[in-house]
Amino acid sequence: MARPSSRQRLLKAARELFVRQGIAQTTTRQIADLAGVHEVTLFRHFGSKQGLLLAVFAELGVFSGVADLPLPADPTTFQSAELQAILLRYVQTCFQALADNPELVRSLVGEAGSYSEEHRRALRAGFLQAQEQLYNYLKQIPSPDLQAIDSERLHAAAGTLHLMILGAALLAVTAGLPCSNTDQPSSNPADKGMSCPSVPALLQACVELWMAALTGMKQAYSPP
Known part of the structure; x- marks a missing residue:
């Protein structure tokens, strides 16, 4: 070998x-x-x-799958549900890349306060690059909701989706979110009566909320 x-x-x-x-x-x-x-x-x-x-x-493959995201084969029959399904698969892939490396994620978060400015700039550049790639992908989607949103807000929306992924991953590796709906609830008395969403349900909700926000942006910023 x-x-x-x-x-x-x-x-x-x-x-x-x-x-x-x-x-x-x-x-x-x-x-x-x-x-x-x-x-x-x-x-x-x-x-x-x-x-x-x-x-x-x-x-690790975090945020690296944008280039592999498919474009609609027939733009004339494109539906928002198609984009939602595509983005859900992307979100799940990004999340899994982080969740499969919990020690590295904990190290990244745990010592964030001691990073040098060079470290901060590097991480910021990586995040902004991923945001730009997702933005460029979304610009190619023949969705009325997307086309009605100006570039600045669509760019911010791309970053927001990545923030949702990072938030879900941090909760999973630090708080131990259940990996499926069939996982046993917490035995901690302090958690009694509290509902802990499973990872799949949380990711699904993230994408649904994000899609709903796009519709809201279209209605708020479309010219009368």
């Missing part, structure tokens, strides 16, 4: 160290040493620790 490339080893080492000791406390030298390469190799592949951090999250 061929040995993993230096890039693959660096990604694996970075992910392991980010989980074990935190993103802020991990140095490029430590990552390079664990990967068995020179530190200059890390900079050649990723430019900086921040570039490596973004590459680690990109490898």
Whole structure:
């Protein structure tokens, strides 16, 4: 079996160290040493620790499926329900990429207050790139609801959908949301009488609310 490339080893080492000791406390030298390469190799592949951090999250597949989203085969028969079904699959895929890596998500959130400005800029750039990609996809959809919304608000709507995904994932990995409707309810007396939505139900609700908000935007901002 061929040995993993230096890039693959660096990604694996970075992910392991980010989980074990935190993103802020991990140095490029430590990552390079664990990967068995020179530190200059890390900079050649990723430019900086921040570039490596973004590459680690990109490898998880979070927000990376926009390019694979289908466009309507026949725009003349397009229905909003078709877009809702497409976006629900996208939301579920993005969510699963985060939920499958709970330790990394907890590390990212738990030490957010100690990030350098470079880390913040890198994460912000990654989020904005995903927002731009989803916005460009939505612009191609022949939906009256979408076409009636100006670009600034549609751009914001794309970011809002991603925020919903992130929120659901954070709840799942920190609060232990049930993965299905058949999961047992909490045995904690403090939770008595409280309904805890399952992950599938929460994601479905997110997409339905998002679609309803688009309709509201169309009605609010369409010219009389």
